[in-house]
Amino acid sequence: ILSKGFNNAKAALTGHAVLTPQNIDDAVREIRVSLLEADVEVGVSRVFLDRVKERAIGEVVTLETKSGAKKLTTTPGEHFVLICHNEIEKLLGPVEEAPIVFRRPYTIIMMVGLQGTGKTTTAAKLASYLKADGRRPMLVAADIYRPAAVEQLQQLGLRVGVPVYAAPGLAPEQLCQDALREAKKKKRDVVIFDTAGRLAIDDVLMTELEEIKRRTRPDNTFLVCDAMAGQDTVRTASEFNRRLDITGFILTKIDGDARGGAALSIKEVTGKPIKFLGVGEGLDRLEPFRPEGLASRILG
Amino acid sequence: RASLWGRLKELIERKPTIDAALYGQLEEALLSADLGVSLVGRLLKDIRARPATSGGGIDGVRTALKAKVLEALNATGADDAPLFDSGATPTVILFVGVNGVGKTTTIGKIAALCRARQKSVVLAAGDTFRAAAVEQLAVWAERTGSALIRGETGADPASVIFNAVNHAKEAHADIVLADTAGRLHTKSDLMDEIKKVKRAAGKARSGAPDHTWLVVDATTGQNALQQAREFHQALGLSGVILTKLDGTAKGGVVVAIADAVKLKVRFVGVGEKPDDLRPFVATSFVDALFA
Ligand SMILES: Nc1nc2c(ncn2[C@@H]2O[C@H](COP(=O)(O)OP(=O)(O)OP(=O)(O)O)[C@@H](O)[C@H]2O)c(=O)[nH]1
Numbered sequence: 240i241l242s243k244g245f246n247n248a249k250a251a252l253t254g255h256a257v258l259t260p261q262n263i264d265d266a267v268r269e270i271r272v273s274l275l276e277a278d279v280e281v282g283v284s285r286v287f288l289d290r291v292k293e294r295a296i297g298e299v300v301t302l303e304t305k306s307g308a309k310k311l312t313t314t315p316g317e318h319f320v321l322i323c324h325n326e327i328e329k330l331l332g333p334v335e336e337a338p339i340v341f342r343r344p345y346t347i348i349m350m351v352g353l354q355g356t357g358k359t360t361t362a363a364k365l366a367s368y369l370k371a372d373g374r375r376p377m378l379v380a381a382d383i384y385r386p387a388a389v390e391q392l393q394q395l396g397l398r399v400g401v402p403v404y405a406a407p408g409l410a411p412e413q414l415c416q417d418a419l420r421e422a423k424k425k426k427r428d429v430v431i432f433d434t435a436g437r438l439a440i441d442d443v444l445m446t447e448l449e450e451i452k453r454r455t456r457p458d459n460t461f462l463v464c465d466a467m468a469g470q471d472t473v474r475t476a477s478e479f480n481r482r483l484d485i486t487g488f489i490l491t492k493i494d495g496d497a498r499g500g501a502a503l504s505i506k507e508v509t510g511k512p513i514k515f516l517g518v519g520e521g522l523d524r525l526e527p528f529r530p531e532g533l534a535s536r537i538l539g
Numbered sequence: 540r541a542s543l544w545g546r547l548k549e550l551i552e553r554k555p556t557i558d559a560a561l562y563g564q565l566e567e568a569l570l571s572a573d574l575g576v577s578l579v580g581r582l583l584k585d586i587r588a589r590p591a592t593s594g595g596g597i598d599g600v601r602t603a604l605k606a607k608v609l610e611a612l613n614a615t616g617a618d619d620a621p622l623f624d625s626g627a628t629p630t631v632i633l634f635v636g637v638n639g640v641g642k643t644t645t646i647g648k649i650a651a652l653c654r655a656r657q658k659s660v661v662l663a664a665g666d667t668f669r670a671a672a673v674e675q676l677a678v679w680a681e682r683t684g685s686a687l688i689r690g691e692t693g694a695d696p697a698s699v700i701f702n703a704v705n706h707a708k709e710a711h712a713d714i715v716l717a718d719t720a721g722r723l724h725t726k727s728d729l730m731d732e733i734k735k736v737k738r739a740a741g742k743a744r745s746g747a748p749d750h751t752w753l754v755v756d757a758t759t760g761q762n763a764l765q766q767a768r769e770f771h772q773a774l775g776l777s778g779v780i781l782t783k784l785d786g787t788a789k790g791g792v793v794v795a796i797a798d799a800v801k802l803k804v805r806f807v808g809v810g811e812k813p814d815d816l817r818p819f820v821a822t823s824f825v826d827a828l829f830a
């Protein structure tokens with residue numbers, strides 16, 4: 240289903256035999272509306288559309304020089320929309336062969352992000368996914384702040400059939416370190432740290448994450464982001480990335496109707512890959528990321 | 540790192556005339572605050588249409604813009620019934636919204652506010668679905684000295700709310716704060732469920748709930764407008780609570796919500812502690828938006 244922006248873009252190019260710098264401008268303006276409505280960050284939209292424009296004009300030039308030998312098989316409007324779609328897919332991708340880095344004797348996954356994005360639920364989903372894949376995951380309840388956070392992870396752990404390490408009274412950096420000893424003892428081969436939600440501007444709590452990272456050297460640091468996040472996502476994602484060098488991000492609540500433009504912004508600004516999508520509250524509702532679906536959704 | 544308005548101010552100082560480039564910058568600043576492309580387009584169009592005599596240069600434009608945003612925030616929606624002493628007892632407030640926005644935490648804060656005014660509070664554990672949702676609310680009940688009414692895991696949330704309101708009536712409690720499970724407005728079975736929860740409150744005490752508040756996360760983009768539309772259509776909302784305003788997101792989508800759905804913000808959440816709640820003051824919000 241094409242959004243109004245897309246149809247307007249195509250309309251702007253109707254009646255034109257070929258894409259020119261002039262008529263491309265009108266189409267770009269329409270696509271910009273679509274991207275902004277999809278929550279793509281303002282600066283990212285601008286950079287992205289400059290790239291699309293450059294490519295569209297570039298392609299027009301090649302078509303013109305080959306016009307004797309080549310015939311346009313689509314209308315300029317459709318061609319332009321195809322370029323946009325293609326560029327978004329390129330930006331969101333590539334799809335990785337292996338979203339999770341594995342290491343012997345165990346691999347560590349650290350979940351981080353703002354409050355309420357779905358870290359705890361996603362940690363349990365990952366445990367379920369890895370268990371189905373024949374691995375022996377362990378969950379670590381490193382959120383010592385939120386009321387009943389440990390209970391939440393323990394209940395989810397029971398549901399998945401995966402052990403949960405908790406240590407009342409320990410600071411998260413110590414707790415995570417102790418969890419690794421426990422993992423070795425219990426021969427668990429994936430350790431997943433569920434950390435408390437925090438603001439990127441909270442220096443004390445961001446330092447806590449840096450300390451967990453320093454002591455445990457996680458192989459995977461996943462930033463968990465809400466698909467409905469707006470313009471400010473770029474700021475929080477770049478700050479989490481700057482301080483922790485995230486290895487990728489997970490977009491949750493994709494089962495809603497948020498367009499998910501934040502994904503494009505985060506990818507563009509951090510360069511880090513999208514690993515998984517959270518597509519529901521159930522513990523089996525986790526999918527490895529594929530760019531095509533998200534690209535169509537962002538474009539509307 | 541300079542704020543967008545800060546950088547804008549620099550640009551403006553170097554270039555005192557208002558031109559297309561400046562309007563482009565103003566547009567970007569407003570869009571960055573999540574006001575949304577169609578509302579921003581309208582605001583700027585209205586500003587450009589001002590008579591030339593309204594002068595004031597860039598400060599004039601900024602003042603006019605702030606006034607327009609304030610107008611959108613205030614000119615809509617009835618003022619909510621007062622939180623306390625609205626006549627009916629117990630006062631019943633229903634909290635709804637999508638997943639993870641801060642409903643349960645906000646209830647804890649409102650409970651603290653009520654308790655500070657010597658009001659007796661009953662918390663209704665209407666999230667019978669999510670892992671440890673009831674336990675989470677139980678901690679807030681203990682923290683604030685509020686009673687907690689809960690059901691079995693997986694119980695019908697409508698029955699929990701019904702029981703809570705009845706309990707509050709019998710105990711002569713002042714206020715019932717009803718927690719509900721997070722739900723995406725795109726799930727029709729969950730939207731049917733929340734309608735049922737609202738009806739159950741009305742069955743337990745005629746006219747309840749007195750307030751139905753949509754909790755919105757300040758980090759949310761344009762989807763919050765859709766959330767407001769859907770929840771309002773389903774339930775008839777009486778206000779919005781904007782959470783997580785202690786972060787860097789400005790929550791500008793509430794201006795779009797006020798403008799399009801005619802709903803006002805009642806309180807803002809500014810942190811995770813019991814006293815991190817402020818009544819919404821439109822002028823301070825607009826000042827922060829343009830800071
Ligand atoms: N519909 C939907 N809901 C989700 C998804 N992922 C998480 N949730 C819900 O989002 C809410 C928040 O999830 P949590 O796992 O508690 O989030 P969190 O990031 O751990 O929260 P904090 O620890 O407080 O920062 C819960 O109601 C979850 O069930 C998803 O992919 N789809």
Ligand SMILES: Nc1nc2c(ncn2[C@@H]2O[C@H](COP(=O)(O)OP(=O)(O)OP(=O)(O)O)[C@@H](O)[C@H]2O)c(=O)[nH]1
Pocket residue numbers: 354355385436438636637638639640641642643644645666669672719720721722782783784785786807808809810811815
């Ligand atoms: N920084 C900040 N965090 C908040 C605020 N309000 C809530 N939170 C946090 O956001 C997270 C989610 O809060 P909850 O109260 O569990 O949200 P909820 O809407 O009840 O979530 P579900 O019931 O799972 O849908 C928790 O970590 C809260 O501490 C706020 O105003 N500021």
Ligand SMILES: [Mg+2]
Pocket residue numbers: 358359360382388434435436
């Ligand atoms: Mg959590």
Ligand SMILES: [Mg+2]
Pocket residue numbers: 642643644666672718719720721
């Ligand atoms: Mg809750």
